[in-house]
Amino acid sequence: MIRFISQNNHSMMPVEVARGEKQMNRSYTIVIFVFVVMVTAGNLSARAEDINIHGFISQGYLKTNQNNYLAETDDGSFQFNEMGINFTTYVSDRLSLGCQFYARDLGDVGNDEIVINWAFAEFEYKNWLRLRVGTLKIPIGLYNDLRDFDCLRTSIFLPSSLYNEWIRDAANSIKGMEFFGTVGMGKAGLMEYQFQTGAMRISPDSGTSLFLEKTHGIIVSDIRTGNANNMRLVWTTPIDGLRFCVAGLHPDQLKIIGTNGLTIVNKDIYTATFSVEYALRNLKLTAENWWTKGKTVPYVFGKPIENQIINNDHNDSFYVSLGYRFTNWFEASFYYSNYIEFKNVHEDSNELKDHCLSFRFDINPFWIAKLEAHVMEGEFGVFPDNDGHTYNEWMLYAAKVSYSF
Amino acid sequence: MKFKFCMMIAVFIICQVMIAGGIPHAFAGDVMIIANTSVPVDTLSPEDVKNIFLGKIVKWPNDDRINIVLNKSADTHKEFLRKYIKRTDSQFDSVWRQNMFTGQGRIPVRKNTDADLVSYVAQTNGAVSYIAADVKLPDGVKILSE
Numbered sequence: 001m002i003r004f005i006s007q008n009n010h011s012m013m014p015v016e017v018a019r020g021e022k023q024m025n026r027s028y029t030i031v032i033f034v035f036v037v038m039v040t041a042g043n044l045s046a047r048a049e050d051i052n053i054h055g056f057i058s059q060g061y062l063k064t065n066q067n068n069y070l071a072e073t074d075d076g077s078f079q080f081n082e083m084g085i086n087f088t089t090y091v092s093d094r095l096s097l098g099c100q101f102y103a104r105d106l107g108d109v110g111n112d113e114i115v116i117n118w119a120f121a122e123f124e125y126k127n128w129l130r131l132r133v134g135t136l137k138i139p140i141g142l143y144n145d146l147r148d149f150d151c152l153r154t155s156i157f158l159p160s161s162l163y164n165e166w167i168r169d170a171a172n173s174i175k176g177m178e179f180f181g182t183v184g185m186g187k188a189g190l191m192e193y194q195f196q197t198g199a200m201r202i203s204p205d206s207g208t209s210l211f212l213e214k215t216h217g218i219i220v221s222d223i224r225t226g227n228a229n230n231m232r233l234v235w236t237t238p239i240d241g242l243r244f245c246v247a248g249l250h251p252d253q254l255k256i257i258g259t260n261g262l263t264i265v266n267k268d269i270y271t272a273t274f275s276v277e278y279a280l281r282n283l284k285l286t287a288e289n290w291w292t293k294g295k296t297v298p299y300v301f302g303k304p305i306e307n308q309i310i311n312n313d314h315n316d317s318f319y320v321s322l323g324y325r326f327t328n329w330f331e332a333s334f335y336y337s338n339y340i341e342f343k344n345v346h347e348d349s350n351e352l353k354d355h356c357l358s359f360r361f362d363i364n365p366f367w368i369a370k371l372e373a374h375v376m377e378g379e380f381g382v383f384p385d386n387d388g389h390t391y392n393e394w395m396l397y398a399a400k401v402s403y404s405f
Numbered sequence: 406m407k408f409k410f411c412m413m414i415a416v417f418i419i420c421q422v423m424i425a426g427g428i429p430h431a432f433a434g435d436v437m438i439i440a441n442t443s444v445p446v447d448t449l450s451p452e453d454v455k456n457i458f459l460g461k462i463v464k465w466p467n468d469d470r471i472n473i474v475l476n477k478s479a480d481t482h483k484e485f486l487r488k489y490i491k492r493t494d495s496q497f498d499s500v501w502r503q504n505m506f507t508g509q510g511r512i513p514v515r516k517n518t519d520a521d522l523v524s525y526v527a528q529t530n531g532a533v534s535y536i537a538a539d540v541k542l543p544d545g546v547k548i549l550s551e
Contacts, residue, residue: 052512096511146503325496
């Protein structure tokens with residue numbers, strides 16, 4: 001478990017100019033590439049029907065009335081975009097291959113660098129037994145494996161209590177294997193299971209590292225992760241539209257190595273999510289709870305700092321959401337999200353309460369526009385505004401346009 | 406802060422009241438589930454149909470892959486969703502977009518006309534689809550449920 005402690009004495013850092021130019025050129029290349037594929041996708045599909053090609057691209061805008069959040073939002077920021085393209089094919093009746101390239105920019109995170117979002121070979125033995133090997137999405141809650149795809153939800157941001165934007169790349173995927181499948185239970189409904197094991201991937205250039213740098217002042221030179229064992233069960237009940245989900249994540253220790261001799265080790269980490277979703281025609285209700293515990297040991301030049309070891313450190317966060325589809329082109333949702341981080345029993349908790357109202361407009365089957373307003377209470381993940389002040393009550397506005405095919 | 410919160414809820418409710426009249430209604434015709442004659446079942450329960458067309462079941466009992474064919478006729482598709490899937494068009498579309506962007510399962514084939522659809526189902530092993538109940542079926546296609 002990586003613990004985040006908001007501190008108010010660190011301002012947003014500008015991106016280095018040279019690095020920025022290089023990334024700008026790279027992002028133009030990606031955009032051109034994605035659009036060329038979009039234009040030609042129909043022809044490719046016609047010639048090679050067994051290869052499916054799909055993709056998406058989105059551009060957003062963020063603005064806060066106070067504080068900076070995720071990007072330099074005090075002045076408003078367009079550094080908020082995502083794009084991806086995937087290829088899937090069946091090479092035999094039982095074996096399929098797939099890969100998705102993905103890039104995003106969110107403030108200083110991502111910078112449109114292309115990563116492999118997922119890439120796997122899948123062997124379908126039975127409905128109840130399928131095997132995947134490769135780079136796999138991590139199943140946390142109901143939506144972690146879907147969070148990169150803006151067109152699949154009403155809101156722009158998923159609730160931060162479970163789906164924290166800063167550590168999104170850390171929770172994105174693992175390299176390994178998974179067994180999964182569906183088991184019919186007769187009148188009791190259907191059970192979907194997923195058991196996954198592999199090596200976690202957290203880059204020193206990731207949002208996780210940037211956040212640690214900005215909050216803890218630790219310049220991250222490396223993040224060493226061990227293997228992780230993950231599981232998820234989704235029970236689709238006989239009550240139409242009602243499903244429950246429980247998911248667990250148990251990584252080996254995470255070792256965050258700083259350039260200044262400081263190392264933070266998180267170990268004995270256990271994470272679980274509990275979810276319920278009810279979809280009745282145009283209405284969708286969701287509630288999810290995230291619980292995690294672990295032990296944090298900071299070291300300076302290899303020696304533990306005894307008075308700062310935190311045992312049984314835990315978080316307990318949740319959200320509830322309500323969404324409604326009014327017409328075939330208009331949808332709205334509201335969620336209340338509460339992130340609570342207990343540093344330990346003797347210190348104050350670190351919180352972020354988020355009341356979010358979202359509007360989604362389906363312009364046509366390919367284009368989607370979204371508007372969103374967040375009323376926030378708390379300072380978790382928040383940075384001072386351009387005048388160096390931090391406010392406990394603030395607002396975030398977001399707009400986004402997406403194209404997918 | 407409480408005032409802003411109440412304002413957001415109020416806007417949400419007002420929008421619902423103003424626009425709720427635009428929800429489409431089901432059409433009067435009926436649909437039947439059809440499949441290629443290679444499919445090793447003779448009937449499907451409504452629950453089976455739902456699980457197949459939502460991509461939760463990917464294989465027939467003989468382990469042949471299920472090939473889903475969607476009918477783009479608006480009325481037939483709406484009635485199929487109402488009767489079997491119990492989801493709106495956008496919810497159904499969202500399920501397949503999820504599968505599409507996470508690489509799960511074979512993406513369904515879509516056919517614009519009844520003639521194209523029954524012809525494709527007749528020629529494709531493991532194919533399953535739905536069609537208006539009054540359409541005449543060719544050889545190679547069987548009815549699994551009406």
